[in-house]
Amino acid sequence: MIPIAKPIISDEEIDEVVKVLRSGFIAQGPRVAEFEENFAEYVGVKHAVASSSGTTALHLALLAADIGPGDEVITTPFSFAATGNSILYVGAKPVFVDIDKETYNIDPERIEEAITENTKAIMPVHLYGQPADMDPINKTANNHGLIVIEDAAQAHGATYNGEKTGSLGDMGCFSFYPTKNMTTSEGGMITTNSAEMAEKARVLRAHGESERYTHVVLGYNFRMTDIAAAIGIIQLKKLDKFNEKRIENAKYLTEKIDELNGIKSPYVASNVKHVFHQYTVRIEESNRDNLMEFLKEKGIGTGIHYPKPIYQQKIYQELGFKGFCPEAESASSEVLSLPVHPSLEKSELEEIVSALTEFSKKF
Incomplete structure (x- = not known):
C-alpha cells in the first residue's frame, strides 16, 4: 500500500528522545525553550510559544487576543474541524466565508460583507500548504481594527511574497501532528511579534501561572513535553x-x-x-x-x-x-x-x- 502520509523519523530523532528520557526532565523544560527559539527564528518572528497540539495553539491564540463570548471570528468553512471548534471553545461565534475556487483558501473579497459590530478577528487557513491571499486580508483587518490569526497547521515553511507563514498576521498557529510536513508526534506552536500576546499564551498554557503556584487567571494544561520538543528540534532542521x-x-x-x-x-x-x-x-x-x-x-x-x-x-x-x-x-x-x-x-x-x-x- 502506498500511504497518503508517512512521517519520517530517523535515528537522529530517536537518539535525542533517549537523551531527554535519560536526563530525567521529560515535561516542559529546556528542550521546549530551545525548540521555541529555533522555530521563531525559522519563521522570522520574535516569539514562539509551544503547546500540546495545533488545536490548543489556536485555542490559546484566541484567548491571548481576548476573544470570547459575544465576539465573532471570520474564517473558512473548508478546513479541518479544529479551525471552527477552537472559536467555539472560547465562547465566540465562527462566521464562515466562502472560498476561492482555485486555491480553496478563504476568498478575501467576501470578508468585508461578513464583518459586523461583533467581529473581532479573521482566521484564514493556509490550506494544503498554500498560503491564503494575506495582503487584502490584512488590509481589511487593519481598516476595521481586527486581529488576524493564521491557521498555518498545514503550511510549515510556506511563503507569501517571500515571507513565511506564521509571520503574516498578528499570530500564527502550527500543528506538529504526524501527518504534517514536520512532526513532534503531537504538538503545536504559536508565532507572533507581540510580546504581550506571547506572554498571555505562556501563562494560559500552564494553568494560568505567572510563577510557580501563583495562578493569576483560569488557565489550562496545554504544555508541550521536552520529549516532543526533542523530535521537533531535529525535524525543523530537515523541514x-x-x-x-x-x-x-x-x-x-x-x-x-x-x-x-x-x-x-x-x-x-x-x-x-x-x-x-x-x-x-x-x-x-x-x-x-x-x-x-x-x-x-x-x-x-x-x-x-x-x-x-x-x-x-x-x-x-x-x-x-x-x-x-x-x-x-x-x-x-x-x-x-x-x-x-x-x-x-x-x-x-x-x-x-x-x-x-x-x-x-x-x-
Missing part, C-alpha cells in the same frame, strides 16, 4: 529538505496529470511557495468516489480533505449554523488528495500516475 521533496513530487504529478482527461491538478498562485501538505486534485462529483475506490484497489492511499464544510457537521447544525458557501460545498464533493509525502520513491510516483492514466481513459 526545508522535506518540503523540497514534496514540491518535487508535486511537480512530477502535475506534469503527468495535466496530460490526462477529467482530473484537475492543484492551482498554485504565482506569489507563494506551496509546500504541499496535501496534493489535492479535483474530479467531477460523479467520478470522485469511483477514482478513490479504483486507487484503493491498486494499493494507493487517498484522502478527502474535506468531505463537508464545517458548518454542515452535526454539532454545528445542532447549534443552528445555516451557512451556505457554494464553492466550499462544491469542492467538498470533488476534491481528492493523493500521496505526495517525501518518503515516496520514484517507482511509487510512477505507479500513481499509471493508475490515474488507466482511470482517465474511462472519460
Whole structure:
C-alpha cells in the first residue's frame, strides 16, 4: 500500500528522545525553550510559544487576543474541524466565508460583507500548504481594527511574497501532528511579534501561572513535553529538505496529470511557495468516489480533505449554523488528495500516475 502520509523519523530523532528520557526532565523544560527559539527564528518572528497540539495553539491564540463570548471570528468553512471548534471553545461565534475556487483558501473579497459590530478577528487557513491571499486580508483587518490569526497547521515553511507563514498576521498557529510536513508526534506552536500576546499564551498554557503556584487567571494544561520538543528540534532542521521533496513530487504529478482527461491538478498562485501538505486534485462529483475506490484497489492511499464544510457537521447544525458557501460545498464533493509525502520513491510516483492514466481513459 502506498500511504497518503508517512512521517519520517530517523535515528537522529530517536537518539535525542533517549537523551531527554535519560536526563530525567521529560515535561516542559529546556528542550521546549530551545525548540521555541529555533522555530521563531525559522519563521522570522520574535516569539514562539509551544503547546500540546495545533488545536490548543489556536485555542490559546484566541484567548491571548481576548476573544470570547459575544465576539465573532471570520474564517473558512473548508478546513479541518479544529479551525471552527477552537472559536467555539472560547465562547465566540465562527462566521464562515466562502472560498476561492482555485486555491480553496478563504476568498478575501467576501470578508468585508461578513464583518459586523461583533467581529473581532479573521482566521484564514493556509490550506494544503498554500498560503491564503494575506495582503487584502490584512488590509481589511487593519481598516476595521481586527486581529488576524493564521491557521498555518498545514503550511510549515510556506511563503507569501517571500515571507513565511506564521509571520503574516498578528499570530500564527502550527500543528506538529504526524501527518504534517514536520512532526513532534503531537504538538503545536504559536508565532507572533507581540510580546504581550506571547506572554498571555505562556501563562494560559500552564494553568494560568505567572510563577510557580501563583495562578493569576483560569488557565489550562496545554504544555508541550521536552520529549516532543526533542523530535521537533531535529525535524525543523530537515523541514526545508522535506518540503523540497514534496514540491518535487508535486511537480512530477502535475506534469503527468495535466496530460490526462477529467482530473484537475492543484492551482498554485504565482506569489507563494506551496509546500504541499496535501496534493489535492479535483474530479467531477460523479467520478470522485469511483477514482478513490479504483486507487484503493491498486494499493494507493487517498484522502478527502474535506468531505463537508464545517458548518454542515452535526454539532454545528445542532447549534443552528445555516451557512451556505457554494464553492466550499462544491469542492467538498470533488476534491481528492493523493500521496505526495517525501518518503515516496520514484517507482511509487510512477505507479500513481499509471493508475490515474488507466482511470482517465474511462472519460
